[in-house]
Amino acid sequence: MQTTAEPQTRVTPAPATQDAHQQDAVIELRGVRKGYGAGDRRVQAVDGVDLVIRRGEIVALLGPNGAGKTTTLDMLLGLTDADEGTVEVLGGRPARATADGSIAAVLQTGGLLSDLTVGETVRLIASLHGRAALGRVPEVLARTDLEKIARRRVSKCSGGEQQRVKFALALVADPDVLVLDEPTAGMDVTARRNFWDVMRADADAGRTIVFATHYLEEAEQFARRTVVMNHGRVVADAPTAQLRAGLGARTVAASLPEAGAEGILSSLRDRDDVTELRVDADRLTLRAADSDAVAAVLLAAGAHDLEITAPTLETAFTALTED
Structure with missing residues (x-):
């Protein structure tokens, strides 16, 4: 008899989030609401989200288009403010964490300077974070597998290679929290596997990683916890294996x-x-x-x-x- 069954575990659609007062909590959202537009055209992108993420967690944020994932990530990065509720990163305002390099992101949007080489791009951004970040450039290029193309112009890089450049830019500040929006889009299978190997090692070292993805197999393989959003609300929050087995x-x-x-x-x-x-x-x-x-x-x-x-x-x- 062959079996791949796991112990059956019931998961409620919206279990309680972790205790907000835990000392290792690095991200806290309480009663967060965010809408766009006015009157009949107003869209409630985020509708009363409560979420606590602890140090060293790898959390997948899943949901269909329009679920509120990107708006939630934008608030974590200080790119937009909540209409109601509180958003804290490392105990303070997200904008402060972004400014001092404590939180960094790999986003789908945002262009790179096409005339610069890969190495020049990484060194330029590193210089904005000081001497320590510049000293990390060789290590970051190695970890993101960009050493061989460091002299290649960004305009000559494939979509997957450009995504790895964005990843390198996020790492040079050595952030405590990494926010990833479709981080492996355009990467081939090998690059995706190497990317997640780095992410797991970072999480084991204490870095917190939050990523939104449409690749459900990525969430299944790499996220230790999965948060599902729908219509601006959190409809499930549980360890990934438990969520999978319980529904x-x-x-x-x-x-x-x-x-x-x-x-x-x-x-x-x-x-x-x-x-x-x-x-x-x-x-x-x-x-x-x-x-x-x-x-x-x-x-x-x-x-x-x-x-x-x-x-x-x-x-x-x-x-x-x-x-």
Whole structure:
């Protein structure tokens, strides 16, 4: 029997966030609201968000377009102010943290100077943060895999390479908090893997990382905690594995015995927790909330080659954001 099942854990749609008074909290949002426009055209981009993120966490911020992710990140960076509520980074105003280099970002928007080389670009930004940052340039170029193209003009770099340049610019100040908006857009598979290897090492060293992404597999593989937003609100906040396992039934597959298959199917159809049951070439597939009980029924009836697959983060994401 092969199984990839995990212990079943129930996750409520909007669990409480971490205690705001924890000493290691580096990001705190309390009752945050932000809207744009006026009258009938007013859009409530962020609608009462409470969120606490601790030092060393890697947190994925997920949600469909218009969920409020980018507006939330903009407030963390001091690029826009909340209409209501409080936003604190490292115990103070976000603008102060941005100004002193305590928080840095890799954003989708924002251009690079195309006439400069990669090395010149990184050194220029490092010079704005002082001598210590300039001394970190060789290390940053190595960590972002830019050493080989340091003399290449930015205009000659691919989209993925330019994204790595932005990553290097965020690292030169040695920030306590990194905010990433679609950080690996345009990167190839190898570059994405190297990027997240660096991020994990940074988190282990105490750096806090918050990233928004449309790559659900990235959140599943690299985020230790996932926050899902929809219509400007946090609809789920939990460890990624717990969120994945607690929402959406598991998939159960098994080969049916030659005799008694109809009886098995009949008993399964009578179960309230079984959905999407189908049979293809004597191979049964279904979804079940209580996969262990279904597995016991199948094995007792003579089914074999049983497989139980835990729901993916995509399953949980869909369940949480569908209207």
